Structure formats: C-alpha cells, structure tokens
Amino acid sequence: MRILVIDTATQALSVALLDDGAPIGHFHEIVGRGHAEALLPAIASMPDGGKADAIAVDVGPGSFTGVRIGIAAARALALAWGVPLHGYGALSLIAARAAARHEGGLLAVTITGGHGELFWQSFSPDGLTSLTAPASTPIATLAQKLDQPLLYGTGAEALVTARGHGTAINLYPDAADYPLIAAQPALPPSPVYCRGADARPMAERAAP
Numbered sequence: 001m002r003i004l005v006i007d008t009a010t011q012a013l014s015v016a017l018l019d020d021g022a023p024i025g026h027f028h029e030i031v032g033r034g035h036a037e038a039l040l041p042a043i044a045s046m047p048d049g050g051k052a053d054a055i056a057v058d059v060g061p062g063s064f065t066g067v068r069i070g071i072a073a074a075r076a077l078a079l080a081w082g083v084p085l086h087g088y089g090a091l092s093l094i095a096a097r098a099a100a101r102h103e104g105g106l107l108a109v110t111i112t113g114g115h116g117e118l119f120w121q122s123f124s125p126d127g128l129t130s131l132t133a134p135a136s137t138p139i140a141t142l143a144q145k146l147d148q149p150l151l152y153g154t155g156a157e158a159l160v161t162a163r164g165h166g167t168a169i170n171l172y173p174d175a176a177d178y179p180l181i182a183a184q185p186a187l188p189p190s191p192v193y194c195r196g197a198d199a200r201p202m203a204e205r206a207a208p
Contacts, residue, residue, distance in 0.1 A: 002018065002052040005176075008035040009061070010090065011032050012031070013038050014172070028174055033063075035065075036069050055086075056087070059192050060090055061091070062111050087189045092123075092181050092184065094171050094173055095130075096180035097127070097174065099123075102150065105148060106123070107150075108150075109123065117138050120135060134192060136194040143163040146159065150166070156169060
C-alpha cells in the first residue's frame with residue numbers, strides 16, 4: 001500500500017511517498033513561508049507523481065498558513081484520486097522521532113507559535129503516548145511549567161533561553177517518519193490551531 005505524506009506545519013516542507021512503510025520518494029527542505037509555491041512541485045517529483053492509495057497530512061498545530069496549505073492540497077488530491085485522507089499531529093510526529101535519542105523521563109515537544117507563544121505537548125518516554133493535549137502557551141509561562149532538561153522541536157531553543165538552563169534539540173516534522181506513528185488513531189483532516197486565528201474577517205474587525 002502506498003501512502004503520500006504531506007507536512008507543511010512548520011518552516012519545513014516535507015513530503016514522502018511510502019510503499020508498505022518504506023520511503024520510495026522523499027523531499028524535506030526548510031522553505032520558510034514558501035510552501036504554497038513548492039508543495040505541488042515536491043509532490044510531482046515523487047514516483048508516479050506521488051499518486052498513492054491513501055494520503056496523510058499534518059493538521060498542526062503550527063503555522064496557520066502552512067497547515068491550511070497542506071490540508072487544502074491533500075483534500076484536492078484525495079478527491080481527484082478517490083483515496084482516503086486522514087490527519088496526524090505535528091507534535092506527535094516530532095515526539096516519535098525524538099524518542100530515539102531520549103533517555104527516560106517525560107518527553108516534551110514544542111513548536112514555534114505566534115505572539116510570543118509556543119505550541120507544546122508532553123509524551124511518554126517512548127514518544128508514542130500523549131500525556132497532555134496540544135496547547136499554545138506564552139513562552140515565559142511555559143518556561144516555569146516544563147522542567148524537563150531536554151526539550152525537542154522548533155520551539156525548544158526559545159524555551160531553553162527563557163528558562164536559562166536545559167538542552168534544546170531542534171527537530172522539524174519529517175514526513176518520512178510517518179511509519180513511527182502510523183498505528184496511532186487518525187485525526188480528522190481539519191486544522192488544529194490551539195488558539196484563535198491571527199486574521200479576522202473584515203466585519204469582525206470593524207465591530208465596536
């Protein structure tokens with residue numbers, strides 16, 4: 001069975017085509033805000049244009065724009081190919097990868113958010129069981145809340161700096177790691193924001 005995995009929740013653009021769990025196509029690059037321009041060419045570069053029997057897409061939390069771009073592309077391809085689509089969490093994918101180097105104790109993953117906040121979640125030491133729900137918290141508040149010496153993810157460095165101690169391991173979600181969490185319950189292919197959207201409709205902004 002072939003699965004196309006699309007991940008645009010962070011500054012990384014990551015796409016993998018997996019055949020029975022083995023990657024036969026992989027694109028992973030830090031593109032910043034260039035997901036919209038680079039995503040479809042990355043998919044097209046996969047064997048058979050990325051066509052698969054199912055699609056998995058990162059639903060966040062992470063960059064609001066990035067998450068929406070990935071989900072929109074995944075929905076369009078799933079409809080065109082007539083294949084099932086499901087989501088997975090950005091924090092869960094990072095946690096599963098981090099577990100390979102984690103040595104005991106709870107595993108904490110963070111992703112850079114907006115407005116001085118970080119998305120975060122705690123996991124079991126093997127990185128496969130979530131112990132808290134994903135949340136968005138101000139960096140200063142989270143620095144007092146998380147006391148793990150090792151922190152993982154794109155927001156780890158900011159959190160270690162705020163705490164003044166600890167070690168940050170900067171990890172981005174990598175679509176090729178999807179087999180690590182493939183057995184977990186699938187999420188709906190809808191954005192997980194964890195806080196209000198940055199942009200508001202014009203009518204709402206005009207309201208007194």
